[in-house]
Amino acid sequence: MIQQLEDSRERAYEEELLRHRLIVNLSHDLRTPLTILRGHVTKLNKESMSLEGQNSLTEINHTITRVGDLMDDLLTYTLLTSGKHPFGPVSTDIGRLVRASVAAWYPVFEEKEIQLDVDLPADETFYWEADPTWMTRVLDNLFQNIIRHAAEGKYANIVVDLETEQIIVADRGPGMDNSSYERGAGIGLSTSNYMLKKMKLKADFTSNENGTRVAIGRA
Incomplete structure (x- = not known):
């Protein structure tokens, strides 16, 4: 019984580590496509287009920024809860x-x-x-x-x-x-x-x- 509890705790710990690792890796992996998208938005901003098109590009740019901010928040929270974020009161x-x-x-x-x-x-x-x-x-x-x-x-x-x-x-x-x-x-x-x-x-x-x-x- 004691061995089963220890095995269960170890599995839970390993699963938590895996979740944290996946979140960290995903946060890093998503930055490249976001950077590419922002580059295309910057190029399109230099082109002649309708007001509606300009508004759409502005919204896309805001969305890219928002996704980047969410990734930062998620990564910070993951590092915090895993004890890997420096804390110096x-x-x-x-x-x-x-x-x-x-x-x-x-x-x-x-x-x-x-x-x-x-x-x-x-x-x-x-x-x-x-x-x-x-x-x-x-x-x-x-x-x-x-x-x-x-x-x-x-x-x-x-x-x-x-x-x-x-x-x-x-x-x-x-x-x-x-x-x-x-x-x-x-x-x-x-x-x-x-x-x-x-x-x-x-x-x-x-x-x-x-x-x-x-x-x-x-x-």
Whole structure:
């Protein structure tokens, strides 16, 4: 009986390793055809064509980018859950980290004509024992979801709340119950939640048809 349990655990472990290996290999293998497709789109963009044709090329280009992003998210999640993604928690100045992330994303929000409403105190802050790279990735995911799924709301509210020691990110998009949001944000949100849990943090989501609010704080 004990031997059977050990054999079962070993098979499960080997199957998990195989799944991870297949995902990593698939992510790498798909990059070449995506690169080729993007090259053809670039060539076609130089040709004379109708407005409808140009719109179709733009949509194809966006889809290629989206598939690439999904592959990145899937690969990151696979590496995380297999313990192969570097993790180095240190005492992290959260105010400074959020300000740096917002500054990096500001041109993207500006390009999409999204009004930024920020409250990021410069003179005071708080600290979490967190991996700065992982925290930046979590914020990148939240900001990216606003760009992808809530840009029509033309608004983003980003707050570092000193009193509650939380990071708050809100938008005026269609809400997470919207099917396109659910389909597009799944892997990225799973990755972010895994990272936050590892850092003893959590994300509380409030969402309806008027927008989504995410509050990140200690678990």
